[in-house]
Amino acid sequence: MDNGEIKGETGTKEYHVLSLSGGKDSTALAFFIRDNMPEVHEQIEYVFCDTEHELPETYEYLDKIEVFLDKPIERLKPYKSFEHLLEMHNYLPSPHRRWCTIELKTKPFRKYVYDKFSKNGEGVINLYIGIRSDEMSRAAFNKYGDNYIQEVYPFVDSGINKKDVMDILEKSGIGLPDYYSWIDRSGCYFCFFKSKMKWINLYENHPDLYEKAIKLESSKIKDGGFGWNIDFTLKDMIKPENAKKIRENYEKLQAKRAEKRALNMPENSLFEYDSGFEENKCLFCHI
């Protein structure tokens, strides 16, 4: 057997694939599988759909994962560059018009697994997804499943929550990706699923990438389109008076969150203080 193939109970060929995002949950899942599902670990393939606009810390983390797992990660490139696709669509992707995930992640992933595993129209691909048991309410279950791909949720099945994920990463020795000091999720540097404070953090940590995001935005605003953020253009966001206000609001929000946590109350009602669709998550980009 090779190429991630295992015979299932019914005799159907089964293939095992985990799409890593460079985020903590999919990484922890790789280590969870290694430690708890040895037969799957032996056969599983790790892939990463590279938008070519990921954070440098993400690329470094992927290199580290390969070393710690002692397994290669297949890096899938988009069939067309983001810049080319942007010209084709002529508007920036956004939460409601999220062509970026389809073009840069879903399509390359599907092409890869179908080409590699299903040439003969046989077998099932088990796609392992790192949704946690404490996230079940927002999980888009069966989003990528079809006749060939069936989604598997080991964390949900085993009741693994956020704290467990942190423990897995710590025990494995890999820890969190370095970007965690200023943003809590993987994805493109220009990802619109980001609060204003995280945009400011991007500017402070990677001014060159912020500048690139400005250029992409400017090219579409010039044509009458929307920018990356609802409230500000990126150029305006970093003006000292705006950055100061954003930081103050963020600090107020953090204080309120801490109060709610202390009282064991839900925090979601506070989302409005720092809009940016930050609560949304993509199975491919952010898990």
Ligand code: SF4
């Ligand atoms: S990380 Fe954000 S911008 Fe990049 S593909 Fe995913 S949703 Fe789109």
